[in-house]
Amino acid sequence: MNTKNELDFLIINRNLKNVTNNLIMDLKSHENVGIVGAVDAGSRDEEISKHTVVRDDSYEAKAYGLRINRGYNLGLNWWIKHSNTNSNWVCLLPNDSIIENMEIVKLLGEVDNYEKCQAIVPISPLSAYSKYLIDKNIFLNWHFAEGPIILKRSLVEYFFKQKNLVFDNDNFRGYLSFIYLAIEIYANNLCMVGSNLISFSENEDFLINNFNLIETESIDENKNLLIKEGLLILGKKYGLESRLGLELIGRLLFEEFKKVNPDIDIPTIF
Amino acid sequence: MSLEVIDSIIELADKYRKKISIIPSRRQIDAKSLGGGYVNKWSTEEFTNYVRAADKGKHIWLSRDHSGPWQLNETVNGVMVNFEDAMESCKESLKVDIECGFDLIHLDASLGLKHGRSSSQILDDTLYLLNYCEEIRIENNLPEINYEIGSDEQSQIPTDPLEAEEQLNLYLKNIKKNSLPKPTFYVIQTGTKVAETRNIGSFQSPFNVEQVLPTSVQIPAILKICQENGIFFKEHNSDYLNNESLSWHRRFGINAANIAPEFGVAHTKAILHAAKLWGFNSFLSSFTEYVLDNKKWEKWTVPKTKADNYEKVIIAGHYHLSDEYIIKLVRDLDCDLKLKGVSLGESIKGSIKNSIDRYLQYFGYGLF
Numbered sequence: 001m002n003t004k005n006e007l008d009f010l011i012i013n014r015n016l017k018n019v020t021n022n023l024i025m026d027l028k029s030h031e032n033v034g035i036v037g038a039v040d041a042g043s044r045d046e047e048i049s050k051h052t053v054v055r056d057d058s059y060e061a062k063a064y065g066l067r068i069n070r071g072y073n074l075g076l077n078w079w080i081k082h083s084n085t086n087s088n089w090v091c092l093l094p095n096d097s098i099i100e101n102m103e104i105v106k107l108l109g110e111v112d113n114y115e116k117c118q119a120i121v122p123i124s125p126l127s128a129y130s131k132y133l134i135d136k137n138i139f140l141n142w143h144f145a146e147g148p149i150i151l152k153r154s155l156v157e158y159f160f161k162q163k164n165l166v167f168d169n170d171n172f173r174g175y176l177s178f179i180y181l182a183i184e185i186y187a188n189n190l191c192m193v194g195s196n197l198i199s200f201s202e203n204e205d206f207l208i209n210n211f212n213l214i215e216t217e218s219i220d221e222n223k224n225l226l227i228k229e230g231l232l233i234l235g236k237k238y239g240l241e242s243r244l245g246l247e248l249i250g251r252l253l254f255e256e257f258k259k260v261n262p263d264i265d266i267p268t269i270f
Numbered sequence: 271m272s273l274e275v276i277d278s279i280i281e282l283a284d285k286y287r288k289k290i291s292i293i294p295s296r297r298q299i300d301a302k303s304l305g306g307g308y309v310n311k312w313s314t315e316e317f318t319n320y321v322r323a324a325d326k327g328k329h330i331w332l333s334r335d336h337s338g339p340w341q342l343n344e345t346v347n348g349v350m351v352n353f354e355d356a357m358e359s360c361k362e363s364l365k366v367d368i369e370c371g372f373d374l375i376h377l378d379a380s381l382g383l384k385h386g387r388s389s390s391q392i393l394d395d396t397l398y399l400l401n402y403c404e405e406i407r408i409e410n411n412l413p414e415i416n417y418e419i420g421s422d423e424q425s426q427i428p429t430d431p432l433e434a435e436e437q438l439n440l441y442l443k444n445i446k447k448n449s450l451p452k453p454t455f456y457v458i459q460t461g462t463k464v465a466e467t468r469n470i471g472s473f474q475s476p477f478n479v480e481q482v483l484p485t486s487v488q489i490p491a492i493l494k495i496c497q498e499n500g501i502f503f504k505e506h507n508s509d510y511l512n513n514e515s516l517s518w519h520r521r522f523g524i525n526a527a528n529i530a531p532e533f534g535v536a537h538t539k540a541i542l543h544a545a546k547l548w549g550f551n552s553f554l555s556s557f558t559e560y561v562l563d564n565k566k567w568e569k570w571t572v573p574k575t576k577a578d579n580y581e582k583v584i585i586a587g588h589y590h591l592s593d594e595y596i597i598k599l600v601r602d603l604d605c606d607l608k609l610k611g612v613s614l615g616e617s618i619k620g621s622i623k624n625s626i627d628r629y630l631q632y633f634g635y636g637l638f
Contacts (some may be wrong), residue, residue, distance in 0.1 A: 247486035270491035
């Protein structure tokens with residue numbers, strides 16, 4: 001088995017077993033898909049997917065869920081320590097994802113030409129970047145919206161060695177998570193790309209209509225808390241008043257990366 | 271805009287000894303031959319005389335916002351103004367602006383898109399007006415004028431930096447081909463948008479807006495385009511931005527910004543506040559009824575607005591400050607307040623100056 005071109009998938013599930021199982025079956029129907037497992041974020045027992053590979057059944061997880069940062073960290077911890085796979089890449093997904101494109105071989109073929117490329121953000125059709133991807137499949141960038149993400153094993157192992165996680169568990173709802181990640185990636189003279197070769201859209205129906213089944217807040221309340229808690233962390237940890245300060249750090253590190261790595265010919269959008 | 275706003279700008283420019291543009295639209299102030307405007311019922315000529323006399327330090331740039339066909343009115347007595355008439359009216363307005371010695375003129379022919387003109391005709395119209403302005407300037411032996419091109423209408427201009435670059439290149443190429451002067455400013459969307467008394471654009475949104483480039487990506491991209499083309503980058507619709515957003519303008523390198531209704535709103539709020547504080551309820555009822563009945567607030571409210579009557583009145587009150595009925599109402603209020611030892615004029619001026627000064631501080635006017 002040539003595992004080089006395989007991509008593993010970990011899906012965060014909270015109380016939506018059927019939705020998660022359907023997404024897993026859908027993913028498994030594609031070529032070059034490696035391990036596909038569910039990461040359980042404190043579901044009720046009857047809503048735990050049969051594909052679950054790791055679970056947090058603590059009181060806290062059951063009461064509040066894990067959200068993407070804690071959920072992704074739980075899955076990544078399992079992936080690097082326990083997964084029986086040789087895939088170099090893992091895709092982390094919320095279970096409300098809908099597959100839009102799945103060209104795994106082409107994507108990994110492109111990014112594996114660049115050793116420094118350690119993260120890929122799938123670009124959804126609703127992303128502001130999608131219209132720039134007519135003549136290119138991948139682009140170097142630093143500013144991505146939170147959602148699905150594909151990480152390279154070497155990056156995950158490096159971050160776990162350094163800090164025993166990838167994403168900040170204190171940033172519960174994941175406000176600006178991918179900007180923080182971009183800062184850490186570019187500060188290490190590594191890079192991240194966006195691509196539509198693998199792409200998902202978000203089915204917001206679950207958050208709008210089934211938030212009570214998921215046992216989470218309504219979409220509006222969640223958005224308010226995302227900002228309120230996110231700004232608190234931004235201020236407390238970094239002394240910044242708004243996202244623009246953090247984004248400036250990301251942008252400057254990105255510009256510096258381009259300057260010191262002129263050989264990396266991945267196109268940029270701007 | 272109001273007389274008090276103009277006075278406040280002149281005083282603040284003098285205080286900081288730095289340039290500020292007073293930039294009326296054609297509806298606010300226009301040539302005497304075109305009927306003048308709603309600000310103090312002034313014509314361009316009267317406005318110019320007033321500002322030039324008051325601006326002892328010569329810090330004010332007399333400027334024109336959105337000069338182009340249909341910018342004064344799109345219909346007359348319910349009948350659509352045709353292109354030829356709209357263009358003639360615009361030319362007359364520009365001629366007076368230039369003869370009055372305006373320092374900056376924003377040429378914006380983009381309303382033509384609503385009236386059946388194509389994008390290439392809009393370009394031709396802009397070049398035609400630019401050429402016309404230069405003819406008038408040269409005829410009158412006047413110094414060079416700063417021009418501004420582009421539009422802030424979100425439906426009519428590219429929000430995409432690549433499209434904006436393509437448009438700018440096209441304009442600059444044709445301007446050069448026609449040996450016309452290169453504009454000083456280019457207006458591009460930065461993610462600001464005014465509705466009611468809020469800035470609802472993506473600029474200060476704490477989260478990503480679907481299908482809209484993040485501010486931190488959009489603005490540096492625009493700035494690069496402008497720098498490469500040797501043109502300054504001007505933001506429109508900068509009203510109601512919070513202090514944090516304003517503080518980023520200099521850091522991003524935004525060269526200039528237009529602020530319009532916020533200062534008019536500050537004027538109205540100061541009047542209403544004084545009336546309320548001293549219990550002049552009959553004034554409040556009359557003022558409110560008049561503004562609500564005239565429905566100028568409709569221009570700024572969002573669909574299914576939740577704005578209450580007070581908000582509607584502060585949104586639109588400044589449009590009526592030169593209406594006879596409102597002049598009389600405010601004059602009576604002023605007399606009543608004087609009896610109580612209160613100066614309405616000072617309260618209004620203080621409010622407006624605070625509102626303007628907030629921008630000036632963040633735009634570096636306090637720095638030496």
